[in-house]
Amino acid sequence: MITQPFAGAGYLLKGFGLINAPGVRRWVVIPLVINVVLFAALFYVAYDQFGQLVDWLMSYLPQWVQDWLAWLLWPLFFVTAAVIIFFTFTVVANLVGAPFNGFLAAAVERHLTGRAPAGSGHGLAAEMWHAVKGELRKLLYFAGWALVLLVLSFIPVVNLAAPMLWALFGAWMLALEYLDYPLGNHGQSFPQVRAAARRRRLAALGFGAAATIVTLVPLINFIVMPVAVAGATAFYCRELAGEGQP
Numbered sequence: 735m736i737t738q739p740f741a742g743a744g745y746l747l748k749g750f751g752l753i754n755a756p757g758v759r760r761w762v763v764i765p766l767v768i769n770v771v772l773f774a775a776l777f778y779v780a781y782d783q784f785g786q787l788v789d790w791l792m793s794y795l796p797q798w799v800q801d802w803l804a805w806l807l808w809p810l811f812f813v814t815a816a817v818i819i820f821f822t823f824t825v826v827a828n829l830v831g832a833p834f835n836g837f838l839a840a841a842v843e844r845h846l847t848g849r850a851p852a853g854s855g856h857g858l859a860a861e862m863w864h865a866v867k868g869e870l871r872k873l874l875y876f877a878g879w880a881l882v883l884l885v886l887s888f889i890p891v892v893n894l895a896a897p898m899l900w901a902l903f904g905a906w907m908l909a910l911e912y913l914d915y916p917l918g919n920h921g922q923s924f925p926q927v928r929a930a931a932r933r934r935r936l937a938a939l940g941f942g943a944a945a946t947i948v949t950l951v952p953l954i955n956f957i958v959m960p961v962a963v964a965g966a967t968a969f970y971c972r973e974l975a976g977e978g979q980p
Contacts, residue, residue, distance in 0.1 A: 739940030742909075742969065746944040749965030753957070755845045761838035762960040765831035772830065773819060784811050827959050828911075835963045839915040842967040851919035871924045872914065876907050905942030906931075912945065912966035913938070917974070934973050941969060 753762045788807055795803065844850045883903055887896040909931055910924075917927045931938040945962045949955050 738934070738936035739943070742934070742937035742940030742942075743944035745937075745941050745969040745972070746948065746962060746965040748968050749961040749963070752842050752845065752964035752968060753960050755842070758838065758841045758845055758964065761834055761841050762957070765827065765834045766957070766960070768830050769827050772826070777815060777819075780815065781811075827956070831959050835915045835959070836919055838960060838963050839967045840919050842964045843916060843919070843971060846968060846971050851916070872911060875910075875924065875928075879903060901943075901946075902939065904946050905939045907942065908945040908949075908962070909938040909942035909966075912941075912962040913970065915963050916967040916970040930974050934969075937969070937973060941965065 752758060788804065792803070840851050880903070883896065883899055886899065887893050910927060913931055914924060914927050917930060922930065945958065945965075948958050948961070
C-alpha cells in the first residue's frame with residue numbers, strides 16, 4: 735500500500751518514453767505544433783500592439799525620457815509575455831489537445847498491447863464533440879468539489895487542513911482528467927472512470943501528484959499533457975484493464 739503512490743508516479747515517468755514510440759509520435763506533434771503556432775501568433779499580435787502603444791507614448795515625451803523608458807518597457811514586455819505563456823500554455827494545450835488525446839491514448843494502447851481499443855476509431859469531428867462533452871462533465875464535477883473545499887477553507891480549525899485537501903484534490907483531478915482518455919476509448923463514462931480510479935486510489939493520487947509537479951517545471955510543462963495521457967494509458971493497461979473493463 736505504501737508503494738502504490740510511487741507506482742502511480744512511475745506511470746507518468748513511463749509516459750516520457752511512450753510519446754516517442756512509433757505510431758504515437760504524430761498525436762503528440764500535431765497538437766503541439768498547433769499550440770506553438772497559436773502562441774506565436776498571439777505573441778506577434780501582442781508585440782505589434784505593444785510597439786504601437788510605445789510609439790504613441792514616446793511621441794509625447796522628450797528624447798532622454800524615451801531612451802530610458804524604452805529600456806524599461808521592452809524587457810518588462812518580454813518578461814510578462816514569458817510569465818503568461820508559462821502559466822497558460824498547459825491550460826490552452828489541454829483545450830486544443832483534447833480532441834487528439836483519444837487518438838493518442840489509442841495509439842499508446844496499441845503500442846503496449848498490440849491491439850487498438852474497441853471504442854476507438856471515431857473521426858476527428860466526432861472526437862472533438864466527444865471531447866467537448868467530456869470536458870464539460872469533468873468541469874462540473876471539479877467545480878462542485880472546488881466549491882466545497884472553498885467553503886471549508888473559511889471554517890476555523892477545519893481550514894488548517896485546507897492546503898492538504900487542495901493538494902489532494904488537485905492530484906485527484908489530474909488523475910481523472912488523464913485516465914478519462916484511455917477508459918473513454920473503451921466506452922467508459924466519467925462516473926465509471928471515477929469508480930475505476932477509486933479502486934486504485936493511492937496509485938491514482940500518486941500519478942496525479944506527479945503530473946501536478948511536472949506541470950510546474952518550466953519547458954517540461956509544455957509536453958506534460960501528452961506525457962500524462964500516455965502514462966495514464968499505461969496505468970490503464972497495467973492496473974485497470976483486467977478489472978471488468980470492456
